Amino acid sequence: MSTLPLAVGRRRRTSVRHTLDTRVSPYAYVAPFFLLFAAFGLFPLAYTAWVSLHEWTLLDEEQTFVGMRNYGTLLADDYFWNATFNTLSIGILSTAPQLVLAIWLAHLLNRRLRFQTLFRVSLLVPNVTSVVAVVVIFSQLFGRDFGLINWVLSWFGVGQIDWAAGTATSHLALSVMIMWRWTGYNALIFLAAMQAVPRELYEAATLDGASNLKQLVRITVPMIRPTIIFVVIVSTIGAMQVIAEPLLFGTSSGGGGGLVTGGPDRQFQTLALYVYEHGFTKFDFGYASAASWVMFLFVVVVAGINYLVTRRVKGGVI
Structure with a gap:
Protein backbone atom coordinates (compact mmCIF):
# COMPACT_ATOMS: atom_id res chain seq x y z
CA MET A 1 0.00 0.00 0.00
CA SER A 2 1.43 3.40 -0.99
CA THR A 3 2.26 5.83 1.83
CA LEU A 4 2.24 8.86 -0.52
CA PRO A 5 -1.35 9.96 0.29
CA LEU A 6 -0.59 9.73 4.02
CA ALA A 7 2.54 11.84 3.63
CA VAL A 8 0.67 14.42 1.56
CA GLY A 9 -2.06 14.56 4.18
CA ARG A 10 0.46 15.08 7.00
CA ARG A 11 2.18 17.85 5.03
CA ARG A 12 -1.14 19.58 4.47
CA ARG A 13 -2.06 19.36 8.16
CA THR A 14 1.38 20.66 9.09
CA SER A 15 0.99 23.52 6.63
CA VAL A 16 -2.43 24.40 8.05
CA ARG A 17 -1.12 24.34 11.63
CA HIS A 18 1.84 26.49 10.60
CA THR A 19 -0.48 28.98 8.91
CA LEU A 20 -2.74 29.14 11.94
CA ASP A 21 0.24 29.51 14.26
CA THR A 22 1.84 32.36 12.31
CA ARG A 23 -1.24 34.25 11.16
CA VAL A 24 -4.04 33.51 13.60
CA SER A 25 -2.28 32.88 16.92
CA PRO A 26 -0.96 36.47 17.36
CA TYR A 27 -4.51 37.82 17.03
CA ALA A 28 -5.80 35.20 19.47
CA TYR A 29 -3.18 36.22 22.03
CA VAL A 30 -4.06 39.92 21.89
CA ALA A 31 -7.82 39.38 21.52
CA PRO A 32 -8.53 39.27 25.30
CA PHE A 33 -7.10 42.75 25.75
CA PHE A 34 -9.17 44.23 22.94
CA LEU A 35 -12.33 42.46 24.12
CA LEU A 36 -11.86 43.81 27.64
CA PHE A 37 -10.97 47.25 26.30
CA ALA A 38 -14.11 47.28 24.14
CA ALA A 39 -16.28 46.26 27.09
CA PHE A 40 -14.74 48.50 29.76
CA GLY A 41 -13.20 51.26 27.62
CA LEU A 42 -14.88 51.93 24.29
CA PHE A 43 -18.43 51.16 25.36
CA PRO A 44 -18.36 53.45 28.45
CA LEU A 45 -16.71 56.14 26.32
CA ALA A 46 -19.42 55.97 23.67
CA TYR A 47 -22.17 55.71 26.27
CA THR A 48 -20.84 58.78 28.10
CA ALA A 49 -20.97 60.71 24.82
CA TRP A 50 -24.64 59.71 24.49
CA VAL A 51 -25.39 60.70 28.09
CA SER A 52 -23.76 64.10 27.54
CA LEU A 53 -26.45 64.93 24.98
CA HIS A 54 -29.24 64.50 27.54
CA GLU A 55 -30.53 66.14 30.68
CA TRP A 56 -29.72 63.06 32.71
CA THR A 57 -30.20 63.18 36.46
CA LEU A 58 -30.43 60.41 39.01
CA LEU A 59 -33.93 61.28 40.21
CA ASP A 60 -35.62 61.57 36.80
CA GLU A 61 -37.16 58.44 35.32
CA GLU A 62 -36.94 59.86 31.79
CA GLN A 63 -33.98 61.61 30.23
CA THR A 64 -34.58 64.58 27.94
CA PHE A 65 -32.51 64.94 24.79
CA VAL A 66 -30.96 68.42 24.80
CA GLY A 67 -28.31 68.10 22.09
CA MET A 68 -25.25 70.29 22.67
CA ARG A 69 -26.84 72.40 25.41
CA ASN A 70 -24.70 70.86 28.16
CA TYR A 71 -21.57 71.76 26.24
CA GLY A 72 -22.73 75.33 25.73
CA THR A 73 -23.51 75.71 29.44
CA LEU A 74 -20.16 74.17 30.31
CA LEU A 75 -18.12 76.53 28.14
Whole structure:
Protein backbone atom coordinates (compact mmCIF):
# COMPACT_ATOMS: atom_id res chain seq x y z
CA MET A 1 0.00 0.00 0.00
CA SER A 2 1.43 3.40 -0.99
CA THR A 3 2.26 5.83 1.83
CA LEU A 4 2.24 8.86 -0.52
CA PRO A 5 -1.35 9.96 0.29
CA LEU A 6 -0.59 9.73 4.02
CA ALA A 7 2.54 11.84 3.63
CA VAL A 8 0.67 14.42 1.56
CA GLY A 9 -2.06 14.56 4.18
CA ARG A 10 0.46 15.08 7.00
CA ARG A 11 2.18 17.85 5.03
CA ARG A 12 -1.14 19.58 4.47
CA ARG A 13 -2.06 19.36 8.16
CA THR A 14 1.38 20.66 9.09
CA SER A 15 0.99 23.52 6.63
CA VAL A 16 -2.43 24.40 8.05
CA ARG A 17 -1.12 24.34 11.63
CA HIS A 18 1.84 26.49 10.60
CA THR A 19 -0.48 28.98 8.91
CA LEU A 20 -2.74 29.14 11.94
CA ASP A 21 0.24 29.51 14.26
CA THR A 22 1.84 32.36 12.31
CA ARG A 23 -1.24 34.25 11.16
CA VAL A 24 -4.04 33.51 13.60
CA SER A 25 -2.28 32.88 16.92
CA PRO A 26 -0.96 36.47 17.36
CA TYR A 27 -4.51 37.82 17.03
CA ALA A 28 -5.80 35.20 19.47
CA TYR A 29 -3.18 36.22 22.03
CA VAL A 30 -4.06 39.92 21.89
CA ALA A 31 -7.82 39.38 21.52
CA PRO A 32 -8.53 39.27 25.30
CA PHE A 33 -7.10 42.75 25.75
CA PHE A 34 -9.17 44.23 22.94
CA LEU A 35 -12.33 42.46 24.12
CA LEU A 36 -11.86 43.81 27.64
CA PHE A 37 -10.97 47.25 26.30
CA ALA A 38 -14.11 47.28 24.14
CA ALA A 39 -16.28 46.26 27.09
CA PHE A 40 -14.74 48.50 29.76
CA GLY A 41 -13.20 51.26 27.62
CA LEU A 42 -14.88 51.93 24.29
CA PHE A 43 -18.43 51.16 25.36
CA PRO A 44 -18.36 53.45 28.45
CA LEU A 45 -16.71 56.14 26.32
CA ALA A 46 -19.42 55.97 23.67
CA TYR A 47 -22.17 55.71 26.27
CA THR A 48 -20.84 58.78 28.10
CA ALA A 49 -20.97 60.71 24.82
CA TRP A 50 -24.64 59.71 24.49
CA VAL A 51 -25.39 60.70 28.09
CA SER A 52 -23.76 64.10 27.54
CA LEU A 53 -26.45 64.93 24.98
CA HIS A 54 -29.24 64.50 27.54
CA GLU A 55 -30.53 66.14 30.68
CA TRP A 56 -29.72 63.06 32.71
CA THR A 57 -30.20 63.18 36.46
CA LEU A 58 -30.43 60.41 39.01
CA LEU A 59 -33.93 61.28 40.21
CA ASP A 60 -35.62 61.57 36.80
CA GLU A 61 -37.16 58.44 35.32
CA GLU A 62 -36.94 59.86 31.79
CA GLN A 63 -33.98 61.61 30.23
CA THR A 64 -34.58 64.58 27.94
CA PHE A 65 -32.51 64.94 24.79
CA VAL A 66 -30.96 68.42 24.80
CA GLY A 67 -28.31 68.10 22.09
CA MET A 68 -25.25 70.29 22.67
CA ARG A 69 -26.84 72.40 25.41
CA ASN A 70 -24.70 70.86 28.16
CA TYR A 71 -21.57 71.76 26.24
CA GLY A 72 -22.73 75.33 25.73
CA THR A 73 -23.51 75.71 29.44
CA LEU A 74 -20.16 74.17 30.31
CA LEU A 75 -18.12 76.53 28.14
CA ALA A 76 -19.96 79.51 29.65
CA ASP A 77 -19.26 78.39 33.24
CA ASP A 78 -16.49 80.39 34.95
CA TYR A 79 -15.93 77.56 37.42
CA PHE A 80 -15.08 75.24 34.53
CA TRP A 81 -12.41 77.59 33.20
CA ASN A 82 -11.10 78.09 36.72
CA ALA A 83 -10.73 74.31 37.05
CA THR A 84 -9.00 74.22 33.66
CA PHE A 85 -6.51 76.87 34.76
CA ASN A 86 -5.85 75.06 38.04
CA THR A 87 -5.28 71.77 36.22
CA LEU A 88 -2.81 73.30 33.77
CA SER A 89 -1.01 75.23 36.50
CA ILE A 90 -0.59 72.21 38.78
CA GLY A 91 0.35 70.07 35.80
CA ILE A 92 3.12 72.40 34.64
CA LEU A 93 4.48 72.98 38.15
CA SER A 94 4.61 69.24 38.87
CA THR A 95 5.57 67.74 35.51
CA ALA A 96 8.45 69.92 34.31
CA PRO A 97 10.61 69.79 37.51
CA GLN A 98 9.65 66.15 38.00
CA LEU A 99 11.08 65.10 34.63
CA VAL A 100 14.30 67.05 35.17
CA LEU A 101 14.79 65.49 38.62
CA ALA A 102 13.96 62.03 37.29
CA ILE A 103 16.59 62.27 34.53
CA TRP A 104 19.17 63.56 37.01
CA LEU A 105 18.45 60.76 39.50
CA ALA A 106 18.58 58.16 36.75
CA HIS A 107 21.91 59.56 35.57
CA LEU A 108 23.34 59.26 39.08
CA LEU A 109 22.08 55.70 39.53
CA ASN A 110 23.43 54.74 36.12
CA ARG A 111 26.94 55.15 37.51
CA ARG A 112 28.72 52.65 39.71
CA LEU A 113 27.65 53.32 43.29
CA ARG A 114 27.72 51.40 46.52
CA PHE A 115 24.33 50.00 47.55
CA GLN A 116 23.13 50.70 44.03
CA THR A 117 20.30 48.16 44.19
CA LEU A 118 19.04 49.61 47.48
CA PHE A 119 18.89 53.10 46.01
CA ARG A 120 17.03 51.86 42.94
CA VAL A 121 14.45 49.98 44.97
CA SER A 122 13.95 52.95 47.30
CA LEU A 123 12.82 55.05 44.34
CA LEU A 124 9.64 52.99 44.18
CA VAL A 125 8.69 53.57 47.82
CA PRO A 126 6.85 56.89 47.20
CA ASN A 127 4.93 55.35 44.29
CA VAL A 128 3.69 52.32 46.23
CA THR A 129 2.74 54.41 49.27
CA SER A 130 -0.98 55.04 49.63
CA VAL A 131 -1.95 58.36 48.08
CA VAL A 132 -4.15 59.09 51.11
CA ALA A 133 -1.15 58.68 53.43
CA VAL A 134 0.96 60.90 51.18
CA VAL A 135 -1.63 63.70 51.12
CA VAL A 136 -2.24 63.53 54.88
CA ILE A 137 1.48 63.69 55.68
CA PHE A 138 2.23 66.48 53.23
CA SER A 139 -0.82 68.42 54.36
CA GLN A 140 0.63 68.38 57.86
CA LEU A 141 4.01 69.46 56.53
CA PHE A 142 2.31 72.38 54.78
CA GLY A 143 0.11 73.13 57.78
CA ARG A 144 -0.47 76.78 58.57
CA ASP A 145 0.09 76.75 62.33
CA PHE A 146 2.32 73.76 63.09
CA GLY A 147 3.64 72.74 59.68
CA LEU A 148 7.32 71.88 59.25
CA ILE A 149 7.60 73.97 56.07
CA ASN A 150 6.41 77.14 57.79
CA TRP A 151 8.72 76.41 60.75
CA VAL A 152 11.74 76.23 58.43
CA LEU A 153 10.65 79.36 56.56
CA SER A 154 10.38 81.21 59.88
CA TRP A 155 14.19 80.93 60.18
CA PHE A 156 14.40 83.31 57.21
CA GLY A 157 11.84 85.76 58.55
CA VAL A 158 8.93 84.45 56.48
CA GLY A 159 5.60 84.59 58.29
CA GLN A 160 3.08 81.80 58.52
CA ILE A 161 1.75 80.86 55.10
CA ASP A 162 -1.72 79.40 54.70
CA TRP A 163 -0.76 77.05 51.87
CA ALA A 164 -4.31 75.85 51.20
CA ALA A 165 -5.84 79.34 51.10
CA GLY A 166 -4.02 80.89 48.14
CA THR A 167 -4.01 79.84 44.51
CA ALA A 168 -0.24 79.94 43.98
CA THR A 169 0.63 78.41 47.35
CA SER A 170 -1.89 75.57 47.06
CA HIS A 171 -0.71 74.77 43.53
CA LEU A 172 2.89 74.67 44.76
CA ALA A 173 2.03 72.38 47.66
CA LEU A 174 0.05 69.99 45.45
CA SER A 175 2.85 69.96 42.89
CA VAL A 176 5.35 68.93 45.56
CA MET A 177 3.11 66.00 46.54
CA ILE A 178 2.79 64.84 42.93
CA MET A 179 6.51 65.22 42.31
CA TRP A 180 7.38 63.20 45.41
CA ARG A 181 5.10 60.35 44.32
CA TRP A 182 6.16 60.06 40.69
CA THR A 183 9.76 61.29 40.34
CA GLY A 184 11.28 57.99 41.47
CA TYR A 185 9.01 55.94 39.22
CA ASN A 186 9.93 58.01 36.17
CA ALA A 187 13.60 57.85 37.17
CA LEU A 188 13.49 54.06 36.95
CA ILE A 189 12.01 54.28 33.45
CA PHE A 190 14.79 56.64 32.40
CA LEU A 191 17.36 54.38 34.07
CA ALA A 192 16.15 51.40 32.06
CA ALA A 193 16.62 53.42 28.88
CA MET A 194 20.08 54.61 29.96
CA GLN A 195 21.19 51.01 30.47
CA ALA A 196 20.88 50.52 26.71
CA VAL A 197 23.20 53.44 25.86
CA PRO A 198 26.60 52.04 24.75
CA ARG A 199 29.26 52.50 27.43
CA GLU A 200 31.82 53.26 24.75
CA LEU A 201 30.21 56.66 24.20
CA TYR A 202 30.76 57.65 27.83
CA GLU A 203 34.30 56.28 27.83
CA ALA A 204 35.16 58.28 24.73
CA ALA A 205 33.59 61.41 26.21
CA THR A 206 35.56 60.94 29.43
CA LEU A 207 38.80 60.67 27.46
CA ASP A 208 37.89 63.90 25.68
CA GLY A 209 37.48 65.60 29.07
CA ALA A 210 33.69 65.91 29.07
CA SER A 211 32.15 66.44 32.51
CA ASN A 212 29.24 64.41 33.85
CA LEU A 213 26.86 67.27 33.03
CA LYS A 214 28.04 67.44 29.43
CA GLN A 215 27.75 63.68 29.08
CA LEU A 216 24.19 63.89 30.36
CA VAL A 217 23.22 66.70 27.98
CA ARG A 218 25.18 65.65 24.89
CA ILE A 219 24.93 61.86 25.09
CA THR A 220 22.28 60.61 27.47
CA VAL A 221 19.38 62.93 26.63
CA PRO A 222 19.60 62.52 22.83
CA MET A 223 19.98 58.74 23.13
CA ILE A 224 16.91 58.30 25.35
CA ARG A 225 14.71 60.82 23.54
CA PRO A 226 12.01 58.22 22.67
CA THR A 227 11.72 57.34 26.36
CA ILE A 228 11.54 61.03 27.27
CA ILE A 229 8.65 61.46 24.83
CA PHE A 230 6.83 58.51 26.38
CA VAL A 231 7.31 59.76 29.95
CA VAL A 232 6.28 63.31 29.02
CA ILE A 233 3.04 62.11 27.43
CA VAL A 234 2.17 59.74 30.29
CA SER A 235 3.01 62.37 32.91
CA THR A 236 0.91 64.95 31.07
CA ILE A 237 -2.09 62.61 30.98
CA GLY A 238 -1.66 61.87 34.68
CA ALA A 239 -1.36 65.55 35.57
CA MET A 240 -4.55 66.40 33.66
CA GLN A 241 -6.45 63.72 35.59
CA VAL A 242 -5.21 64.49 39.12
CA ILE A 243 -7.98 64.17 41.68
CA ALA A 244 -6.88 62.45 44.91
CA GLU A 245 -4.39 65.10 46.02
CA PRO A 246 -6.68 68.15 45.71
CA LEU A 247 -9.65 66.12 46.96
CA LEU A 248 -8.00 65.56 50.34
CA PHE A 249 -5.66 68.53 50.59
CA GLY A 250 -8.14 71.20 51.72
CA THR A 251 -9.58 69.27 54.66
CA SER A 252 -6.31 67.63 55.75
CA SER A 253 -4.45 70.93 55.86
CA GLY A 254 -7.22 72.80 57.66
CA GLY A 255 -7.77 75.11 54.72
CA GLY A 256 -11.51 74.78 54.84
CA GLY A 257 -13.92 74.52 51.98
CA GLY A 258 -15.69 71.53 50.49
CA LEU A 259 -13.87 68.41 49.44
CA VAL A 260 -14.95 68.58 45.81
CA THR A 261 -14.79 72.36 45.36
CA GLY A 262 -11.03 72.56 45.93
CA GLY A 263 -11.10 75.09 48.75
CA PRO A 264 -13.59 77.83 49.65
CA ASP A 265 -12.69 79.87 46.56
CA ARG A 266 -12.12 76.84 44.31
CA GLN A 267 -8.46 77.81 44.26
CA PHE A 268 -7.25 74.26 43.57
CA GLN A 269 -10.27 72.53 42.05
CA THR A 270 -9.09 70.49 39.06
CA LEU A 271 -11.07 69.30 36.06
CA ALA A 272 -11.42 65.82 37.55
CA LEU A 273 -12.83 67.34 40.75
CA TYR A 274 -15.18 69.49 38.68
CA VAL A 275 -16.54 66.39 36.94
CA TYR A 276 -16.83 64.58 40.27
CA GLU A 277 -18.71 67.51 41.82
CA HIS A 278 -21.41 67.58 39.15
CA GLY A 279 -21.64 63.83 38.69
CA PHE A 280 -21.57 62.51 42.25
CA THR A 281 -22.71 65.39 44.45
CA LYS A 282 -25.20 67.15 42.17
CA PHE A 283 -26.04 63.93 40.26
CA ASP A 284 -26.21 65.83 36.97
CA PHE A 285 -24.78 63.02 34.86
CA GLY A 286 -25.48 64.70 31.53
CA TYR A 287 -23.51 67.80 32.44
CA ALA A 288 -20.75 65.76 34.10
CA SER A 289 -20.46 63.60 30.98
CA ALA A 290 -20.08 66.69 28.82
CA ALA A 291 -17.38 67.98 31.17
CA SER A 292 -15.56 64.65 31.06
CA TRP A 293 -15.59 64.67 27.25
CA VAL A 294 -14.19 68.20 27.10
CA MET A 295 -11.59 67.13 29.65
CA PHE A 296 -10.73 64.16 27.41
CA LEU A 297 -10.24 66.47 24.42
CA PHE A 298 -8.04 68.77 26.51
CA VAL A 299 -5.88 65.80 27.52
CA VAL A 300 -5.48 64.77 23.88
CA VAL A 301 -4.57 68.30 22.76
CA VAL A 302 -2.10 68.96 25.58
CA ALA A 303 -0.48 65.53 25.18
CA GLY A 304 -0.21 66.13 21.44
CA ILE A 305 1.44 69.51 21.96
CA ASN A 306 3.91 68.00 24.42
CA TYR A 307 4.66 65.22 21.95
CA LEU A 308 5.44 67.67 19.14
CA VAL A 309 7.56 69.89 21.39
CA THR A 310 9.49 66.98 22.93
CA ARG A 311 10.27 65.49 19.52
CA ARG A 312 12.15 68.66 18.62
CA VAL A 313 14.20 68.91 21.80
CA LYS A 314 17.88 69.09 20.91
CA GLY A 315 16.87 69.49 17.27
CA GLY A 316 15.66 67.05 14.73
CA VAL A 317 12.77 64.66 14.49
CA ILE A 318 13.00 61.02 15.46
